[in-house]
Amino acid sequence: MKEGPDIAQIGALIGDPARANMLTALMGGKALTATELAAAGGITVQTASSHLAKLEAGQLLAQRKQGRHRYFTLADDGVGKLLESIMGFAAGRGHLRHRPGPKEPALRKARICYDHLAGDYGVRMLDSLVAKGAIDVIGDGLALTDKGESELKCIGIDIGDLKSSRRPLCRSCLDWSERRAHLAGSLGKALLSNFFDKGWARRTAESRSVIFSPEAERQFLMLFPVEFAGGLTPREGQPAQL
Amino acid sequence: MKEGPDIAQIGALIGDPARANMLTALMGGKALTATELAAAGGITVQTASSHLAKLEAGQLLAQRKQGRHRYFTLADDGVGKLLESIMGFAAGRGHLRHRPGPKEPALRKARICYDHLAGDYGVRMLDSLVAKGAIDVIGDGLALTDKGESELKCIGIDIGDLKSSRRPLCRSCLDWSERRAHLAGSLGKALLSNFFDKGWARRTAESRSVIFSPEAERQFLMLFPVEFAGGLTPREGQPAQL
DNA sequence: ACAATGCTTCGGTTACCATCGAAGTATGAA
DNA sequence: TTCATACTTCGATGGTAACCGAAGCATTGT
Missing domain, CATH: 1.10.10.10 (Winged helix-like DNA-binding domain superfamily/Winged helix DNA-binding domain)
Structure with missing residues (x-):
């Protein structure tokens, strides 16, 4: 035993x-x-x-x-990964500490998941990258395409640096608020840093939520459109599920 | 909070x-x-x-x-997946309840991980499938190739049935004893059932270890060879790591 | 009807551990 | 040196939950 x-x-x-x-x-x-x-x-x-x-x-x-x-x-990020997976699991069966609270909407919209973007915006970003063919969904894994690599270079993210790392470039991470996948891995981290560097977003004092400035928000939504457009929140069609 | x-x-x-x-x-x-x-x-x-x-x-x-x-x-298999990931994490930092025990070698050799094969044999099987081009490793995900699909049909596994399921076909699962990946997902399950059906292996009474008959063992090793041959246990080269 | 098996519920005991007050150590500032 | 801040260690307390014996249901077999 x-x-x-x-x-x-x-x-x-x-x-x-x-x-x-x-x-x-x-x-x-x-x-x-x-x-x-x-x-x-x-x-x-x-x-x-x-x-x-x-x-x-x-x-x-x-x-x-x-x-x-x-x-x-x-x-290390093994711990982050573990906590992520437990959170995803717990949320999946409704084990929420539902004290709704005023900060929660912001948290559901965009938050940090250890080192990458999660919440509605995180899920939207991955969906959009998949829809435009920058990332392929293979089984439960994600892979950056050549097209994706060149597109990201335009945004200012050099994949070369990331590829040399032992850490996987793309990983899918189950989002507890959206119950769908968002992008983790070193690319997910690089994208979030990129948003911070550009001044698009900032982290809040003592919370995990990420605040986008109004103009940045517009640019973000333009950069990562969703096919069945018409608003941000409820989306049909399930690319990159679980 | x-x-x-x-x-x-x-x-x-x-x-x-x-x-x-x-x-x-x-x-x-x-x-x-x-x-x-x-x-x-x-x-x-x-x-x-x-x-x-x-x-x-x-x-x-x-x-x-x-x-x-x-x-x-x-x-459900979400629970299995969660336990797997915690086991992998715990083993990764040496959190073992090391009471070596007589049954442990058998367990390290081949055991059931919820519904698929794990241990040395599980890892070897995936390595071999990757080496012969039946499965592609993409990021941290696994994908069955066309070649793999036809090869598996020869063994007697029809992928068509599995594809229709919502569950991912191939998943990589971190093996706590080998610290490498083995094959999970519905294909991993199908392969293990296949071994049971063919009478190659049986589960033991109250343990998770899987026992292969001597002849079946020979066939298994032939069916899933490793490139740098020469014995089973210590292998160099790291296909499908983590 | 009666006994046997498998499991749950109840009650009481025990042990652990989270908690905090108070005191102790380390670093930095005046 | 003296004081203040940041943190740890010590000691005592209290609450919780794991545990088992005994009794209570439920199902099956004779």
Whole structure:
């Protein structure tokens, strides 16, 4: 009975609400201090410190000392990937902590999923890239086409750099709010950075939501049109499902 | 702070050792009774009953009454997929419950991963299919080629039936013992059933390991050769990594 | 009708762990 | 040096949940 990986250990690490909240906060991609994470978890710093030590021992978190601050991040993108998949799973069966809240619409519209764009905008972007033949959907995987590569170069993204990395270029990631796939992988990361660099969007202070400026929003929607146009939100036809 | 899916809930469900053991046992693909699961979890039936109720409420398990037995299975292959990914993650950071045990070699050699073949043989099969051009690796996805489709027809697997399903044909699944990918998805399932149907292999009573008969083993190794031959276990070159 | 099997419910016990106050360490600022 | 900030460690507390014995249903067999 004692064969195989110890899923209970990491399940237990994620299973505590305070720890789960802290991990979720770190899905924003930013490094956060222990004090900030305590606030995110709704607990005191002492308790947070204990939790953080456990998460670090379990190799879910990495820390970096800087002066008298201690910055925590997810240990690597394997952790982000794991949390993504659990979120997708949980959302798929309605395990939502539905405290609707005022910030939620913004979060559903566009948010950071560890290092790439998620939410309605994230899903729309992938749908559009697939529709215009920049990305092929193969099984459950995604592949950048030659056409896509040249198009992205126009936007200012050089694929060459990314290709050399060991990390996959395109990955599909199940979006918990839209229940459809959006684009992850190093390309997903590059696109989001590109939006930040161009000043199209900014991350908010303590939330994972991404705010587009009104003009940038127009440009985004033009750059990533959807075929059965007419508004953004409800779309029929399911490219790149699950 | 209260936005998004409740990952803590499902983390907590998986986080209990007894529950984790029961879920792992169900990764064997067979439906098991409450009594069998109690044994798998190392607890009494009363306790198991309580755990099973929780897992069912959390939609991780489904049950089917049959006479005075109650058969439990994973609720759907989303659950299997989730457990797979957690296992892969846990194994990747050495979170093993290393009680080596006598059955472990068999488990590492060939075992059931929910509904498809895993372990050394599973990895070898995928490697071989990729090497002979039956399956293409695209990003992190897998795609069956035309050549692969016709080859599989010779073995006795009709892809037509599988294609109509909504479930992806090929999926790559990270193998926790080999730390490499093996073939999942409906094709992975079909191949394993095929081995069972042909009498090449059988599942063991209470373990997830798969036993090949000596002659079948020879045929399997011939059917799925590896390029840098010379034995089965240590292979160089990394087709289909991660 | 009666016994046997499979499972659930109830009640009480136990053990663990999340939590916080208070005190201790480290870094930086005045 | 002294104070302030950021964080950790220690110790005590409390609540929760895992656990099992015993009893209660349900189904099957004789």
